[in-house]
Amino acid sequence: MSTPQIVVHRDKELMAQAAAARLITKIVDAQAARGSASVVLTGGRNGNGLLAALADAPARDAVDWSRLDLWWGDERFLPEGDPERNATQAREALLDAVGLDPARVHYMPAADGTHDDADAAAAAYAAELAAAARPEDHGPVPSFDVLLLGVGPDTHVASLFPELPGVRETERTVVGVHGAPKPPPTRVSLTLPAIRAAREVWLLAAGEDKADAVTMALSGAGEIQAPAAGAYGRRRTLWLLDAAAAAKLPRDLYPPASP
Numbered sequence: 001m002s003t004p005q006i007v008v009h010r011d012k013e014l015m016a017q018a019a020a021a022r023l024i025t026k027i028v029d030a031q032a033a034r035g036s037a038s039v040v041l042t043g044g045r046n047g048n049g050l051l052a053a054l055a056d057a058p059a060r061d062a063v064d065w066s067r068l069d070l071w072w073g074d075e076r077f078l079p080e081g082d083p084e085r086n087a088t089q090a091r092e093a094l095l096d097a098v099g100l101d102p103a104r105v106h107y108m109p110a111a112d113g114t115h116d117d118a119d120a121a122a123a124a125y126a127a128e129l130a131a132a133a134r135p136e137d138h139g140p141v142p143s144f145d146v147l148l149l150g151v152g153p154d155t156h157v158a159s160l161f162p163e164l165p166g167v168r169e170t171e172r173t174v175v176g177v178h179g180a181p182k183p184p185p186t187r188v189s190l191t192l193p194a195i196r197a198a199r200e201v202w203l204l205a206a207g208e209d210k211a212d213a214v215t216m217a218l219s220g221a222g223e224i225q226a227p228a229a230g231a232y233g234r235r236r237t238l239w240l241l242d243a244a245a246a247a248k249l250p251r252d253l254y255p256p257a258s259p
């Protein structure tokens with residue numbers, strides 16, 4: 001488990017641009033070191049804001065998009081192409097504009113009849129992750145380079161909501177989610193054990209409606225009550241905030257401790 005690091009930006013636009021710059025560097029470094037990179041995408045405005053900023057960043061051409069594996073942290077269980085699907089929104093924000101290798105883009109299954117329900121879709125995605133894991137990953141999911149998460153106002157991450165069964169899951173890597181408080185109610189989500197397989201986990205939160213959630217998750221709350229508190233990377237856990245989301249952090253967390 002890595003201790004969270006907190007970076008605060010002036011506003012959400014700057015946060016998205018800085019996170020995009022950081023992600024470009026991370027992907028380029030991973031490709032230089034290992035030949036390819038893997039990133040897990042999130043849904044939500046902040047995650048899509050990052051992708052849109054990346055699409056606008058001139059340095060995006062430094063990335064070899066054909067050597068990038070993309071996965072999703074969660075998906076709304078809706079038909080293929082539905083505008084509310086995280087995949088659809090990510091494609092519009094960035095993916096359709098860069099030269100990805102389709103075989104490396106691992107969409108979560110859509111509600112198209114192939115899988116009976118979100119639980120079957122989750123099991124299929126878990127199998128896809130397990131097939132991609134190598135012996136050095138020491139587990140049933142690849143060691144993602146960066147896993148992105150938006151943070152909800154109730155501290156949810158991916159589709160793991162406080163107190164619901166998904167956040168309590170300790171065995172499976174992907175679960176079907178039913179009765180989610182954020183619409184749509186039926187979703188597919190990585191679990192905390194799968195999230196924690198990532199080398200780096202980056203949590204994004206902007207706006208004053210996130211201030212209580214950010215403070216709760218970073219002030220010692222348990223992960224069942226505050227799922228974001230249980231989201232950390234093997235090597236690094238990075239909270240990327242705007243000033244409004246950071247406004248209620250206690251002084252010993254923000255600004256960074258000064259003598």
Ligand SMILES: O=C(O)[C@H](O)[C@@H](O)[C@H](O)[C@H](O)COP(=O)(O)O
Pocket residue numbers: 042043044045046047074075076086149150151152153156157158159182
């Ligand atoms: O599919 C989703 O809805 C998400 O993946 C969800 O976990 C999202 O990231 C947060 O709710 C934050 O969303 P915002 O960035 O829009 O606040």
